[in-house]
Amino acid sequence: MRPLLRLVTPLVWRVPGHGARKLFEFARAEQGSRLDLLLAARLTTSTTRRAAYLRHAADETRHAQMFARRSTELRTAAGSGSYGPPIADTEDLFERLGELRFLAFVHRGEARGRAQFELYAKHFAARGDERTAALFGAILVDEQRHESYTRALLVELAGSEAAARRELRRATAWAAWRQWRRAGRALAGLVFTVAMSGVYCLAAPPTTLVAYLTGRRAERGRRRRWLQAPPAER
């Protein structure tokens, strides 16, 4: 992933307007992570872990706001409107994976995020964009903390280094499987859309015609149906 990232980064961020979009998507990623952490805080049985997840979620809230704000700044500077508040769904990761694998998954995500953000911070510093570099720099500090506490918790919960590494491998496998399923769904969705468009082009014109021809009669029927009940005796 790293060499690809290094290759792609300078190109991706130079596309006009794409930077603001990416920052907004990052804000949404933070929001999604936040929701999953809030649910994890609710479901975990340990008060210590609950507090840790809540602190983590509070960080994600702040990050989402920071990314969204920077995205809005860039959009406004370019003369466009803001993308609005970053809204995300939860994937119910804690319920799906169980606490152990959830921790592994989160740790993996934080580690990858940190690596990406390190690169981005350098990239923007080199480009002279101090604000965006500072943004990534600030978030980086938190990501490093998240990366280390999740690792520590993972080892503690798994019982050993080896068990922790096994969970990490399984989390990586699960993420890959998820990508595979998503691709499958996207493809199925595409095929379905094409098929439905075909159905539409066949069935819609006659339906529209019939609707148009019976329109007047339908209107009278509606009026009649409203009046059909006689007023009550007082």
Next chain:
Amino acid sequence: MAAVLGISGGYHDAAAALVVDGAIVAAIQEERLSRHKNDPRLPFRAAAACLAHGGIPAAALDRVVFYEQPFDKLERVLVSSLAVFPASLRQFPRAMGSQVGDKLWVLDELAERLGVARDKVTTVAHHRAHAASALFPSPYERAAVLTVDGVGEAVSTSLWRGEGTALTPIGQLEYPHSLGLLYAGLTAYLGFEVNEGEYKVMGLAAYGTPRFRDEFARLLRVEPDGWFALDASYFGRLADAELGFGPKLEQLLGPRRPPYQPWDLEGSERDRRYADIAATLQQVTEEVMLALAREAQRRTGADALCLAGGVALNAVANARLLRESGFAHVFVQPAAGDAGGALGAALLGALELGDPRPAPLASAALGLAIDPSAAHALATELGFVVTRADDIAGDTAELIARGQIVAFCAGRFEWGPRALGQRSILADARDPDSRERLNRAIKRREPFRPFAPAVLAADAAQYFVAAPNAMTPFMTTTCPIRDEHAGALAAVRHVDGSARVQTVTAAAAPALHAVLGAFAERTGVPIVLNTSFNGAGEPIIASEVDALAFFLGHPIDALVVEDLLITRAPR
């Protein structure tokens, strides 16, 4: 002697409600538990929570009732989509995918995931569920029932005669002629989010003058007997469900307002124009509701009117109905929108199985209780200072009187979109600085949105006109503030001099009642500012975990959980 679970969901405002032996045991909106605002997915968390609260295993349920008939809905979506060739081409695959991939199988999915026999899962008509949610929890044996929303299967507006346990339909209007869709379309036009922003439009309306009546006359035609017709061509012939309006509307009213732009009603001519459009919309909506209500009076001769459906959340219109419709009483239950459909569905199921009507709804506290000992442990772990107070009402009142903003959690969380003292943020209603601070740092709302007051029911008439009434315990109406107190209640007064007031009795919200009493003792005023306990864009707080997450991230001064006072450690 039946246990019935009602379910709403799939579109927005998913909820579950449990009725046992005719009594409402629990009613919970899914968003409160999933922490995803307006969560549309089927409410399995809420369902599990209701069952757990009631101590009923899923296998012991006699019925699971869904608030809508999927086949009728599919038919309407299919036919109306095909009849708008070629405008609906883009939307058709999405709509069909949603129906065939998901919505059509809702009853099977409910049976499988809840662990209930498939033949125990039934449906009711959408508007009948709304009507049931309006009538049966009301205190009236006999009433007219009016349900007005966007659209159910195919009906948008319906009129019923309610008597005891019987609901008789006496008139209906169908899609696309829908007051809810009119309001939603204009909400989108004004740059707000549909199903979210309607009450923002209602607040904005008071800042404008309704000078677009001629234009609106082209959008909607009303007859004196309440029948109305929408010109769907202005709403893109409803071809694009997400947008809600078409280019013809922009030709009529001018360009739409881009979303997410900050509002400046003082400095911007264009924003004032949009406010005028909002004002016109509100006036037209009120007049249609009045015509419908008067027709309901004429046909039923009843004293009381019960309202439900999304448009019944329009508190300003409700106030006008009480004043002018000719009904002596108007009742709107707290979750008048689609969430209420779950309650209505459950009640219909219970009545069908022979159970009696529930007792009149006394309190909206139908959710899960908060856990003070868990809160204590977590707050301590997070480094906050926790004290157990002997007189928590007095302490809370003291903090509020000193200008502090206090997040307040007591008992079971509320059913419906309003916070009624179970999960509220409280502040001094007399202090405009509190309102400033609340809006800027915590709620981050548009400047034209007012905050609402809570007042002791016994003293309400002294401060507000027409209070208390059947709607005020649930904050589903507005009341004008009496002139002599207008200045004092600056933080909760809307620009038109009214407030969406909550009248508090000890039976409905005992903890808040105690705080108001203590506050009155200290300051002479039995009123506090009551806004919902949640951050911008998130659902109202449910558990102590959510409450502490909020406390971590927002600059409120104190958090009260039952008799615990939680504050930040001094630096």
Next chain:
Amino acid sequence: MKLTSRLRTIGQLFRHFARQGKWFMIPLLVVLLVTGLLLLATGGLSYVAPFVYSIF
């Protein structure tokens, strides 16, 4: 079993429209359901976005 319950729902769907005399809808429904099989097999259109820090 999951499949039998879905099949029963399909039966109820057709009967619903047949009872109302709307026979013309049935072929359309058949087409919808057959193409819909594809969606059902992969878990439906209602899925959640991945919310990752995408590279592109």
